[in-house]
Amino acid sequence: MFYLIGIGLKPAHLTLEAIECIKKCGQVFLEDYTSEYSQGLARELNEIVGREIKQISRNDVEENFESALLSATANDIALLVFGNPLTATTHIQLLLDAKEKGIKYKVIPGISITNMIAESGLDEYKFGRTVTICFQLENFKPETFFDQMIENQKVGLHTLCLLDIKKDQRPQRLMNAKEGVEILEEIAGKRKLKKKYEYIALLAMASDKQRILVGKENIMNSKEIYELFPQCLIVPGKTNEKEKEALKMHERKK
Numbered sequence: 001m002f003y004l005i006g007i008g009l010k011p012a013h014l015t016l017e018a019i020e021c022i023k024k025c026g027q028v029f030l031e032d033y034t035s036e037y038s039q040g041l042a043r044e045l046n047e048i049v050g051r052e053i054k055q056i057s058r059n060d061v062e063e064n065f066e067s068a069l070l071s072a073t074a075n076d077i078a079l080l081v082f083g084n085p086l087t088a089t090t091h092i093q094l095l096l097d098a099k100e101k102g103i104k105y106k107v108i109p110g111i112s113i114t115n116m117i118a119e120s121g122l123d124e125y126k127f128g129r130t131v132t133i134c135f136q137l138e139n140f141k142p143e144t145f146f147d148q149m150i151e152n153q154k155v156g157l158h159t160l161c162l163l164d165i166k167k168d169q170r171p172q173r174l175m176n177a178k179e180g181v182e183i184l185e186e187i188a189g190k191r192k193l194k195k196k197y198e199y200i201a202l203l204a205m206a207s208d209k210q211r212i213l214v215g216k217e218n219i220m221n222s223k224e225i226y227e228l229f230p231q232c233l234i235v236p237g238k239t240n241e242k243e244k245e246a247l248k249m250h251e252r253k254k
Contacts, residue, residue, distance in 0.1 A: 002072040005018045028053045031057075034165070087113075128151070159234065180233045200215075
């Protein structure tokens with residue numbers, strides 16, 4: 001059996017079902033490239049489940065995981081993923097591979113950032129398609145995330161913007177919300193768009209120090225932008241009176 005397990009946003013989010021499955025597996029892997037904990041360390045999982053967990057890279061999962069997957073025909077194995085394993089499509093291919101090879105699998109969900117967005121005060125039902133803001137490199141400047149944000153805006157929907165992460169580099173880079181705003185503003189300026197967008201930053205959600213920053217000025221001037229990770233941005237669409245009231249509540253928490 002192959003288990004694809006979500007481990008939440010901090011060690012305390014690990015469910016009883018997940019712990020039970022991890023303990024009985026012959027091999028347990030943790031992919032360390034899609035995110036990281038907002039509080040606590042991945043190595044704390046070793047203590048919770050009472051066994052060693054091997055951290056593996058993107059290349060290990062995308063290029064070299066076949067042998068581990070094939071071993072699931074004889075022994076249970078598990079791949080642990082920060083947040084919820086199928087919130088993004090990154091790990092769907094593993095399930096397709098398992099199905100093709102006749103390997104049984106089970107997905108165990110975990111708490112994701114998408115479960116936290118309602119704390120901003122915005123209606124969770126009014127979010128459109130989620131996007132990822134990518135680092136703008138000299139030879140790679142994608143804008144498809146901006147196009148999708150515009151499509152959400154057209155129908156009044158909010159946009160959750162995940163922020164790029166480069167864990168295969170040294171030093172590692174996690175985009176902060178300020179950088180995310182700057183990228184969106186740069187693209188809007190290049191396209192000569194006159195609309196002024198609003199921004200909400202979510203910092204280290206689910207941790208004891210989590211912060212919700214409302215408004216571009218608060219985001220750009222925050223010292224916590226450089227301290228609390230991981231982060232994401234929300235670009236609000238059309239807000240109703242209750243949402244506006246909730247956002248003002250966060251503004252008063254400065």
